[in-house]
Amino acid sequence: MAPKVLVSDKLSETAVQIFRDRGIDVDFMPELGKDKEKLLELIPNYDGLAIRSATKATEKLLASAANLKVIGRAGIGTDNVDKDAASKKGVIVMNTPFGNMITTAEHAIAMMFAVARQIPEASASTHAGKWEKSKFMGVELTGKTLGVIGAGNIGGIVCDRARALKMRVMAYDPFLGEEKAEKMGVQKVELDELLANADFITLHVPFTEQTKNILSKENIAKLKKGVRIVNCARGGLVDEDALAEALKSGHVAGAAFDVFAVEPATDSPLFNLPNVVVTPHLGAATTEAQENVALQVAEQMSDYLLTGAVTNALNMPSVTAEEAKVMGPWVKLAGHLGNFIGQMTDEPIKAINILYDGTVAEMNLEALNCGVIAGIMKKANPDVNMVSAPVIAKERGIQISTTNQDKSGAFDGYIKVTVVTDKRERSAAGTVFSDGKPRFIQIKGINIDAEIGSHMLYTTNEDVPGIIGTLGATMGKHDVNIANFTLGRAGAGGEAIALLYIDHPVPQAAMDDLTATGMFSQVKPLTFDVG
Structure with a gap:
């Protein structure tokens, strides 16, 4: 049938x-x-x-x-x-x-032209029978500096089109490597440098906790006077109230928005302001x-x-039905390892090295690789999946290497993931126990045995007395219940780590209290999809 x-x-x-x-x-x-x-x-x-x-x-x-x-x-x-x-x-x-990548990129370019030449206002004025030629003085794009926040798929197309318009392009993207930026013909910069120098700014990042209000009131104050801002990515990336004030004061010369913090947008601080172009989320509408x-x-x-x-597929690896029965827990582990390292890494990643040991080395490594890469990329792009993640990694010039070897330790099989940046290497390893549950078994070369939960807290410190008591007391003070507590150390008196599996997210105040003790060199909340 x-x-x-x-x-x-x-x-x-x-x-x-x-x-x-x-x-x-x-x-x-x-x-x-x-x-x-x-x-x-x-x-x-x-x-x-x-x-x-x-x-x-x-x-x-x-x-x-x-x-x-x-x-x-x-x-x-x-x-x-x-x-x-x-x-x-x-x-x-x-x-x-x-x-719809090209369509969305083209809409951003169109919006840039529209706000540069005040086309919508000039059109409305002319339709009204007026002839206000001197009122609508615009600016050229040629020779101007375009700041692109997010140089992934759509942002990369915008960079290419902007360079063809003879604009100077600078890009801020934590996952953009120097080599990839050079190939794209753009200058890789930090956000503050982009804010201070761009004549036009266009946003092409997903909406996450890290990108929410990336153009905040404070960052809008850092903008070059006379800048024009384009957002065809996601609502909530720009503080619309703060931008409206900057437009009224003249600090920002214009804005073009296709997306809004609340949609459908029937009201916005940006509506009815001079030289503000707005469209109803038309980015993919061709x-x-x-x-x-x-x-x-x-x-x-x-x-x-x-x-x-x-x-x-967003919720299944590219494996056969027979493979999926065996690989399911290992695919989850691969994602957790990648997600851990992704949450811990802020600088651009140059390479991802994945080691498969023992029984896991005989599985479908391509699917497992996709799980690792998707986990790493999830911090920058929550919509990433096991198919799109390797494409994104390749586009960003990240080198992926895989090694498989026969059983070499106490476990029948394990996966070890190492990422390489300009500043450091960071690694984590894990295995799947007989109950089918993934576990972390090594972080930064320090052996541990940690169950993986939805909410976790990771700390690093010098191996001195009082760490366990401080962690327990601080969590208790802030009403945070600890489901599991794992410690590991490189050696007596050396570097030590702790992983706390907790029932709910750790309040910022609790992390501030831990940092204030001076006992911890790092305090990091982590989240994992363990469904």
Whole structure:
């Protein structure tokens, strides 16, 4: 029997035809996603669900999807899919992360031109029968300095287009190496240098705790007078209230925003200000981009349903069903090791070296590598998956090396991950115990035995008396319950580390108290997806 796919949002007829041409039974109901009850009634009949953003794949819907094997999202965002529920149900969630990069980059360039020449205001004035030629004095882009915050896929395209416009381009991106920057023809700088020197600034980073309000009130005050700011990435990257004040004072000459902290944006401090261009999140809204992502998701879903091939999956490694049974815990471990090192590393990574020892060395190392790389990249890009992570690493000039060896120690198998930066090397190793649970067994060359939890606290210190008491007392003072406490040291009186597995995130005040004791050289909160 042929697999059955339901298309419950507006995909192109060409994409629907791909399913038919591949021998898949497809029902095209582009308005069904808006009818939750009807969708709930029909979903048990289908093996695949192809959607855009209107359909909400909730836990309730997934619970009713008795035969569902794959959800394909035509586009990058999957906020409308309960990925945890899908994983528990064994449903693969795919997206199309690279289908709208050019479109979004072009929109940023268009917005830059619009704010440089005050095109929307001049157009409205002329439509009104006015002829205010002298009012709309603009500036050229040629010869100006463009500051690009985030030089990944879309930011890299913007850099390329800007250089073709004869702009000088500087980029701030903690994961951009010097060699890659040189190949791109951009100057790699720190954020403060970019803020002080850029005539135009464009943002191309995801919204994370690290990037939230990256253009804060304090950073906006550091901007070069007369700068123009473009944001076609994510709302919340810029303090809109502070920017509005800077626009009113004249410190910032103009702004062009496609995204807002609250969407749909029916009100914003930026609305109705002179020389502020705003659009309703149109970054990916071109015919070509919408067609590209629709065709891609149809091909990906067909491949999986007919051959088992997995592409751009957010919640499953690219392995066969037989491999997945054995590799599942090791894939989780690979991700945890990468995530640990990613959270600990702030400077650009030049190389990632992965060692597989013993039984794990005989597994699908490519999938495990993807798990490690995705874990490392997750700090910079929460949307990264096991397919896109190696592509991003390659684009950023990160060298990946893999070594496998026969059993060499007390464990039947283990994985050791080492990252290399200009400043240091950082390593962590782990194994999977017989209960199927991943464990950290070594950090910075110091042997430990640490269970991995959703919330953890990592500290480093000199091996002196009182560390355990201080940690315990401080956590108790701030009502933080410790589920597991692991210590390790290089030698008596030498460097020591502690990993605390705790029930809830550590309050900042608790970390401040630990730092204030002078006993700890590092106090770092960590989070892991252990679902």
